Amino acid sequence: MIQRLLAVGLLAGLLAGLAVAALQNVTTTPLILAAEVYETAAEQAHAGGEAHQHEHAAEPAWEPAPGLQRTAATSVATSVTAVGYAFVLLALMLLSGETIEPKRAALWGACAFASTGLATSLGLAPELPGSAAGDLAARQLWWIGTAAATGAGLFAVLRVERPLVKALGAALILAPHLIGAPQPPAPESTAPAELAARFAAASLAIHAITWILVGAAVGFVWRHLSTKTSAEAAA
Template sequence: MLARVMSVGLLAGLLAGLVIALVQQVTTTPLILLAESYEKSGTPPTGGATSGAPASGAAHSHGGGASEHAHGDAWEPAAGLPRFFYTGIMTIATAVGVCFLLLAGMLIAGDPIDERHSLAWAVAGFVASGLAPAAGLAPELPGSASGALVARQLWWIGTVAATALALWVFVRMENPLPRLGAVFLLMAPHVIGAPHPHEFESRVPAEVAAQFAALSLVVQGLLWACAGVAVGWLWPRLAPRPAGRVVAS
């Protein structure tokens, strides 16, 4: 069983990560490069910046593996193929993690692992880890104002946990009282409110930031969906083969 879980998780994550890395290259990455040019210069870039402006800082994952951006004067991969390679590696690593989460959830719940159930789990995972937190903390570009890092991380973790538990109650329980409690659980993080900066200042135009936030959620949703489909498709195909009969002579 363990070997099967590892094989499906790694292979499904590789397939989903490669697809999403290509999608990122034509959706969120050009916006990140544009924002980095604003962050570096403080002035709008001249013509052609949207297709690849010089960046500053080390790349790291953002938005559930759907993008990367830079800070400081640390090492960074060169623009073009090296940057695509390192971004792709991080995206594949994120996709592998998502696949293992899906497998663990379905195995613990005792659900059959097929394309339909795996995709349903993937949708729930995206709602809990992407859509619900984005209602309070939208994906951000370099140069955007933001609240304290630790406070944002704690709020994100709490929101993901509360949303996941609420979805579990809605799906698994028929009693109206637990479902009513799940409604309050869904609302609690947003009533508390996400940590935001005292002043909203950004060098990036609002139109670019809004487009990035929307595309990041789309890419993250595609990541979960691709991972779910890949897991559900591979699991039955990598089932152990029954041992052949030994015919006595």
């Protein structure tokens, strides 16, 4: 069982991650690169002649070079993230006693996106480099609370028959938005508003595709390995 879990999580995550990485390369990555141009220009404009006064400052942290190195680094990060999603999805479906097959797993992936992507973006939209942001710890706390509350609320609404529990689930989904997400004192961004809007929309689409692809891949790989194991046992 443990071997099957590991195999399904790794294989499904890698398959979905590589597909999503290819999509990112033609959707969100060009927008991030464009935003970095604006961010760098703004930093240089504010820095003025200060650079000459800091010639012996510490070297900046390593970053992948533009081109193949950056594409490879992004693809690896996306694949690792997708593997993590696959293990989370497997754990949740097994704990809930859900049958693991492609359609059901894809629906669980859609619910996971609703919790970790759609609900959280209502208060904290995906941001480009150079955007102003509120307190990091407060943002992280709100994001985690919103994702957890939405996930629990969806489970109560969709899987529990008692009306009171459904009502409590709906209240859980609404609660984080009534509290409100931490916001910066003044919304600022070095990138144009149109670019930021395109990035937010593309990021949400990629996030949704990632979870649904991971779910479908988990279902297909689990079914394939289960069928193979049953055939070997019967032989």
